[in-house]
Amino acid sequence: MSGGIARGRLAEERKAWRKNHPHGYVARPEGQPDGSVNLMRWQCTLPGKVGTGWEGGYFPLTIHFSEDYPSKPPKCKFPPGFFHPNVYPSGTVCLSILDEDQELLDAPNPASPAQTEAYQLFIQDPEEYKKRVRQQTKLYPLPV
Template structure:
């Protein structure tokens, strides 16, 4: 990484995060957000499921991969492979309109907006843009079973001590 626009933008994002980060349940893990600069291999965060939702109790690992083309191109956001959600591909890649470099991405979108968007997507799946068959079909055909499966997944990702 030779520096440039991506490094400068991430430095600004880091400053903004430190002043006003979202209280949405995201926290730094191995790749602490204070080390965004130079972390183009992936900033590792964990999302703590919102209280009073099926996601509560889980601590879900999420990696943001920034390329040298950031912010011209969006970061790749991934949960672990096999993550159960209608808008997460089997590979773990998040399917969210603001992360689509061909249509929804704009360089003005911030990391904070991305994280809030991912949280909203988990809580409210978008059935118009499915990324995995199992999650989509269960969400559309049997909401109670879908919620049960999400609660089971929460137990697979317990809070870190």
């Protein structure tokens, strides 16, 4: 029965999102071959924050919800190899870093590293870290 709860909740959240969401953000359930939508897997785009090295990038993120949602958080995944201290090499986001005030891209949590290279640069060489962020941002231009 929990699957019905998860899908019902996601259907309501989808309605609310379609009515009101932050400018530049995209979140939509994946389409199925039969024309229906899969509420358990969403394709999203996160715009980089203005005034940061992430500005100008539109970063793809996939959200996988389980049948236990909302009791269990979804798994969020950027493309494999995404450069960020709190994103594993597989692209999976370390969700333990997030709270309601957390800015996912621009405010890495050094207490929860998930990726060695990005973490070390963030801590030891902030200028090189910013350079790598800007390089990555160029890989994700505004989707057409």
